[in-house]
Amino acid sequence: MELNKLFALFWHFTFYSLLAVGGVSSTLFTIHHYLVESTHWIRDDQFFALYTIAQIAPGPNLQIVTLFGYQVAGLIGGLVTLLGMCGPSSLLAIFFEHTTNLYHTSIWSSLIRKSMTPIAIGLLFANGYTIAFHVDGVSFQLIAITCITILLNIKTKLHPLILIAGGAVIGATFI
């Protein structure tokens, strides 16, 4: 039932928006579990290809969920998923802006942010590890690409888009 699918997408991604501490990449493992392993709506290789497309395309990072929704249920699926991810949270943000004085909340918000930073770093690392583990598998070449990317991104100021383009060329020619 298509309508059930859309409802499921909406509510699941509203829920994920609550969990996105430090950005949508922190929930990637959780989203992968839902879309690939539990529901089988998206294939493993599609999931990571879509994630990569969202990295290349312009726009807010959380737009990756639009692509997941699109893959599951077409154009409407994409829009519903995106609305789930940022509709309810936007209403909350407006409510916050309207009812509270941001100056006074900045004491609390800085405390909460300070508390969430190490959690966000931990989540990002765990998600990066899972994705690398999944994508690279036992392929020596792919593990090498991931490791070289890490080195280049830390040691140089090369734009991530250049690194992704490099990955495309190496993938197409050597794998």
Next chain:
Amino acid sequence: MQTNTLKTLSPATIFWEFTLLSVMGFGGVMPLAYHYIVERNKWLNDKEFVEILGVSQILPGGNIINLGVMLGWKFARLKGAIAAFLGLLLIPSFILFGCAFLYNRYSNNVIVNHAFIGMSAVAAGLILSTSIKLFMKQGNRIKAMIYISIIFTLLIIFHLHLSLILIILIPLTIIFNLIMNKKRGLNHGIK
């Protein structure tokens, strides 16, 4: 509520500026937000930007979306919020739909498929290196390392659900920081 200028902006301006910001943002929009909002348009001053950014980061959802709708609401109420929301998401969504359409059309091609496998390996490296960079910037690396280990163990080894981990970890950390601040005699002052 803000002390200084009570500006109003037209929803059309808000929509257009956020569209521009969003479409220019390759690899995330947040790094450009300060330039567009503070330097280019002077909608907010430094301090106001930091305040609104701080709140947008602790609310659920996307930081830049939260920031956009709050700013839109501040300057043009509901129309402004909708204008910012659509500005940030409308055009990029259709760019993405186009990309996904092309992907589905050509992903059976072996070369395209291999290019995507290579790019995914890079994408994984980018997430890992971002987390490593953030880790290096931390003042207290031992504390950060403990967090990384705890989260890694719970999420990857014990397969606990992310929501459970956050429900436990966030309140504990906030309480811990509150106690530490009290101990140091800080009135958890403004950053």
